[in-house]
Amino acid sequence: MHFNFVASDKFDLSVLNSVESFVDHFPDFQTVWLTDEDELKLLLELMNIDEFVGHELKNTEYSKYWDLSNFKLPELDNQQFDNFYDSWVKRSSRENNMDEYGNLIFLQGLSSKWNKLKYRLIIKEGN
Template sequence: MFAVELSGDDELELLMSLLGITLSSPTLISQSAEFSALFDYSNNLLPELDQKGFDGFYEEWLSQTGRNSSMDEYGQLLFLQGRASAWNRMSGRFILREKP
């Protein structure tokens, strides 16, 4: 599992939208001590961007979120992109929202 620091569901929806994915409503997980919801995006594939495509995505992400460019910010999104090919081969793809 890999954690991406986001300010909330709106930022998650924006991130996925920039990747071409529309999230369905989350499934609430009441019995978990660590997670509050699960988003299933199994019917979608993450784009496998080249460096130019990733850089454009990253600049658009910064522009729309108002976040500052940093090694942490760049690194967490680059990690996601680097895992896209492997994750796209999985039959199930999910995002878990941590409890506050």
């Protein structure tokens, strides 16, 4: 399952009506591949985000979203990210490889920028 992490100062559900609209509105979106929503829950817990509610969408491209705007994403230096990543691999039992590492590295590079924006969301593709 693909989960798109996004941030913006403006958000309206209509931007999810098409892939083109989504990409135009969230040019620096980051897609994370996870097995299921349980893995998403684990990832968010490791990010110290423990209160989140999914909202179903009646959309062919995107099926659900989570509004994390009340939380800040972790702003991690290299060592903190490596520790976070090690915890993720151990707790999720996912493979430790460059694809997995690259799946989450955006947290180190974009969190500071995204935390200054009004909305932080996760948008699930498909069903």
